[in-house]
Amino acid sequence: MSLHIADQMAVSLARLLRNGETVFHGVASPLPMVAILLARKLHAPDLVYLNITGSVDPQPERLPESTVDPVLLAGTAGFFELKDVFDLAARGRLDTAFLSGLQIDRRGCINMSAVGPYDRPKVRLPGGAGSAFLMETAGRVLLWRTKHDSRTFVERVSFATACGRVDRVVTPLVVFRLGPQGLEVESIHPYADPELVRRETGFPVTVDADTPVTPPPTEAERTALAAVDPDKVRLFEF
């Protein structure tokens, strides 16, 4: 997987974050970690960065591949633990949560539990951790997935681990927005082929010559990205 796809995804996720909002990511989330740090360096210096280690606005010297690594405690002045994050979300004060799913459907529901019957699954998935809760309590949810194919993006997940307040979904090919009819292509990445997007999405999508193209990373975004992620941890999920 080439670097420019990871760069495009990190930059696209970062652009969705707003200055001053409170944002959380959990385990196995290198791209959201990079995107949050990138947004803080660019347009959102006052974004509050919470994560599963319990640190607040950490300033790690090097980025870990595992987002539960104690490296993510560096620079925190206190702890805001997972139970506190959940309570914050329940109070309606967690603005944005990053989640993902092995499968994501047209409604924005995610499957992290099982492929096939739940009691006798063909594949047992890792489980949703707190997604079923955060999906309905965070102000909005940003989904990301580094694989875009018709087994991942399906019409309807067989098991909806979590369903709720999805705002956008960022993939290697497009940015989806959740509209009244479900996920729709908001923009297609500059290198992606519309035919490929249609073929690799398991539900009907409109993508043609009129579809906006995701702006590629700017010079400023590239420079900031190189500064926050010099070890290219953003490639880890590919």
Next chain:
Amino acid sequence: MPLKGLANSSLVEAQGFRKVSDPYGGGEVVVIPAIAPDWAVLHVHECDPGGNAFIDGSRYDDVLLALAAGKVLVTCEKIVGNDRFVESPRRTDFPGFMVDAVVEVPGGARPTSCARLYPYDREFLTAYLQAAADDARYGEFLAARVYGAQKGVSL
């Protein structure tokens, strides 16, 4: 325990979670049963002989686990004197009266990490992952890398 969220999840049906009407007018809420494990086994940085425990990093759900379990076994990097806890009681993560047994096990979190002391052991975990793919190889792995490990020698 009532829980906000979760109502849209297939987990409610799959796990048999019930919904009740919020008596204070908040609509319908999912209620989940308490998890009450017989034992919690927790690894911490410091303990005193009475089981007072200090975690020098992320606590995750460890404190909740200690308070939810029937019995608690704590392993620690180092057993220290009770005076360490008495002189700064706010750093105590859970008190000794909740603990049933304390064992000093330096390196006890390996092959996972212990904040500020050692990172997770990527080589070991990768080897485990590969070996766990079939029973015979997993048996060899356990014999060589776990049961066959020398005392005092890193995994």
